Amino acid sequence: MTTPNATVPAEGAQKPLQEHFDATIARDQRIEPRDWMPEGYRRTLVRQIAQHAHSEIIGMQPEGEWITRAPSLRRKAILFAKVQDEAGHGLYLYSAAETLGVDRADLTQRLIEGRQKYSSIFNYPTLSFADVGVIGWFVDGAAICNQVPLCRSSYGPYARAMVRICKEESFHQRQGYELLMTMMRGTEAQREMVQDAVDRWWWPSLMMFGPPDGDSPNSAASMAWKIKRHSNDELRRRFVDMTVPQADKLGVTLPDPELRWNPERGRHDFGTPDWSELQRVISGDGPCNSERMERRRSAHEEGAWVREAATAHAAKQAARAEEGAVA
Amino acid sequence: MSDEHVYLSLAEGHDDSDARWAFGTGFEDPLHGVDTAVPEGVDAAELAAHCLALGDDALVAAQRLAEWCTRAPELEEEVALANIGLDLLGQARLLYSRAGQVDGTGRDEDAYAYLRDPADFRNVRLAELPCGDFAFSMARLLVTSSWRLAVFERLARTAQDPVLAAIAAKGVNELTYHRQYAAEWTVRLGDGTEESHRRMRAGLEQTAPYLEELFTAAATCGADPAGVRHEVTAALRQVTEAAGLPAVEAEPLPGHGREGDRTEHLAPLLAELQGIARAHPGAVW
Numbered sequence: 225m226t227t228p229n230a231t232v233p234a235e236g237a238q239k240p241l242q243e244h245f246d247a248t249i250a251r252d253q254r255i256e257p258r259d260w261m262p263e264g265y266r267r268t269l270v271r272q273i274a275q276h277a278h279s280e281i282i283g284m285q286p287e288g289e290w291i292t293r294a295p296s297l298r299r300k301a302i303l304f305a306k307v308q309d310e311a312g313h314g315l316y317l318y319s320a321a322e323t324l325g326v327d328r329a330d331l332t333q334r335l336i337e338g339r340q341k342y343s344s345i346f347n348y349p350t351l352s353f354a355d356v357g358v359i360g361w362f363v364d365g366a367a368i369c370n371q372v373p374l375c376r377s378s379y380g381p382y383a384r385a386m387v388r389i390c391k392e393e394s395f396h397q398r399q400g401y402e403l404l405m406t407m408m409r410g411t412e413a414q415r416e417m418v419q420d421a422v423d424r425w426w427w428p429s430l431m432m433f434g435p436p437d438g439d440s441p442n443s444a445a446s447m448a449w450k451i452k453r454h455s456n457d458e459l460r461r462r463f464v465d466m467t468v469p470q471a472d473k474l475g476v477t478l479p480d481p482e483l484r485w486n487p488e489r490g491r492h493d494f495g496t497p498d499w500s501e502l503q504r505v506i507s508g509d510g511p512c513n514s515e516r517m518e519r520r521r522s523a524h525e526e527g528a529w530v531r532e533a534a535t536a537h538a539a540k541q542a543a544r545a546e547e548g549a550v551a
Numbered sequence: 552m553s554d555e556h557v558y559l560s561l562a563e564g565h566d567d568s569d570a571r572w573a574f575g576t577g578f579e580d581p582l583h584g585v586d587t588a589v590p591e592g593v594d595a596a597e598l599a600a601h602c603l604a605l606g607d608d609a610l611v612a613a614q615r616l617a618e619w620c621t622r623a624p625e626l627e628e629e630v631a632l633a634n635i636g637l638d639l640l641g642q643a644r645l646l647y648s649r650a651g652q653v654d655g656t657g658r659d660e661d662a663y664a665y666l667r668d669p670a671d672f673r674n675v676r677l678a679e680l681p682c683g684d685f686a687f688s689m690a691r692l693l694v695t696s697s698w699r700l701a702v703f704e705r706l707a708r709t710a711q712d713p714v715l716a717a718i719a720a721k722g723v724n725e726l727t728y729h730r731q732y733a734a735e736w737t738v739r740l741g742d743g744t745e746e747s748h749r750r751m752r753a754g755l756e757q758t759a760p761y762l763e764e765l766f767t768a769a770a771t772c773g774a775d776p777a778g779v780r781h782e783v784t785a786a787l788r789q790v791t792e793a794a795g796l797p798a799v800e801a802e803p804l805p806g807h808g809r810e811g812d813r814t815e816h817l818a819p820l821l822a823e824l825q826g827i828a829r830a831h832p833g834a835v836w
Contacts (some may be wrong), residue, residue, distance in 0.1 A: 537742045
């Protein structure tokens with residue numbers, strides 16, 4: 225690609241750059257870090273990628289709590305590896321954000337100060353080991369519905385990170401579902417644990433797709449820029465259609481009396497999530513918002529001396545190397 | 552990539568064949584397909600005791616590393632500590648499986664991990680001490696990975712049981728990385744700032760009373776204890792010198808983890824590890 229580098233062009237000079245950018249988007253080609261891009265596009269991407277990265281990192285907490293308690297060594301290994309993958313996703317995504325001229329330390333600071341958000345789903349508590357399976361099935365399943373189209377996002381580094389992330393998320397979803405299948409073959413108490421977890425996670429999972437299309441403030445621009453490809457409501461419908469037959473096969477009931485197949489529309493009708501609950505959780509009043517933030521903050525603060533030591537050691541090494549070179 | 556195609560494949564019915572699930576989720580026995588006959592001349596009871604002891608070291612260490620999850624000082628450390636924990640957990644599973652084959656009870660890996668009481672564990676006591684700060688965790692990892700690497704290198708060459716030798720050989724690659732990781736952090740922290748130097752020194756000092764226990768025949772499980780001591784002492788000296796830290800020395804603690812002597816820290820660790828499994832007898836996970 226031969227687009228000139230983005231410094232800050234004068235008012236008149238911006239027009240051809242904008243036209244080139246628009247044409248690239250229209251042709252479904254990728255924008256790369258060195259290409260000129262409108263400030264709003266850059267800002268939207270930073271916000272979205274950072275929020276996604278933060279979600280991976282905060283999302284380690286609800287499941288990470290169960291690694292030490294996992295009831296078999298095989299489940300312990302699977303869960304440990306999954307939570308590790310989430311840390312890896314956070315790393316790719318922060319790296320993708322860094323191609324837009326921000327840095328990870330600054331984004332982490334913004335998260336800790338509450339200036340950037342993460343997915344509201346992680347503000348719900350995990351109450352039994354069945355939650356680990358249901359999070360894999362619902363939460364990773366919903367994440368995949370959201371993320372598969374992002375593999376075609378117009379911003380190259382983000383799209384490429386998403387390809388890898390989607391493959392791993394898909395694996396996690398299957399592992400979650402397989403855990404539930406196994407538990408359903410177990411004792412009555414285990415089947416009750418699974419149903420209870422399904423009851424608690426279903427509605428929050430539907431809310432992962434964001435507010436209804438009419439109330440989604442950032443959607444229109446993101447769709448026009450091809451950062452985002454499908455509307456919130458459309459993705460939510462896909463998720464429901466995908467999940468209903470899986471629930472039947474598993475032998476659990478999804479907690480929505482309005483849920484039924486609509487043969488005329490060729491898809492499921494379903495009830496309306498409690499949007500006021502989503503608003504509360506997003507604005508900080510969910511069941512676990514303060515715990516999640518507190519854990520992230522304390523890990524960051526307690527690790528400060530380690531990061532400072534690593535920086536000091538690197539500086540000393542560099543100084544010693546220089547002295548050696550001079551001598 | 553077609554979105555439709557991806558959604559359809561996600562929505563496919565999940566049949567009962569294990570083929571679509573990934574490696575490791577389909578079979579119960581980690582040693583599946585391996586010739587498990589105990590070779591002539593090998594003392595089965597002793598072999599089982601060695602596998603169990605080395606398995607306990609690994610399980611308890613992995614449990615401590617899991618406690619770091621979401622608490623590490625940096626994301627790269629989050630990934631690395633989980634890696635090391637997973638390696639050790641994998642070693643524990645193989646060793647327990649081998650113990651179950653040779654001790655005559657036919658127990659599986661979970662029976663050893665979940666259904667034994669603290670007094671039945673035979674890990675070295677250094678493994679069960681609480682996580683402490685990052686410096687102590689690195690000090691402990693430096694000591695235990697240097698030691699376990701020295702033991703596994705010897706068992707890979709000399710163990711009469713081919714299964715134990717193979718488990719050790721696989722572990723050598725993993726432990727080489729663990730030692731490298733811990734050594735690098737020991738040097739960074741020893742050299743970094745005044746605070747990190749103080750913490751790293753304190754971390755190493757905390758491990759010192761537990762060192763002597765590692766160099767007995769009971770601890771090295773068939774590997775030559777004198778050779779292990781020599782190698783570990785040299786490795787520790789090399790790293791502490793590079794880090795500008797004093798050598799690790801202290802009066803040894805009386806008793807021995809391999810004989811069932813425990814600190815007060817193992818019981819709560821196992822209560823957490825075993826709680827759910829024990830609360831649901833007859834359950835399948």
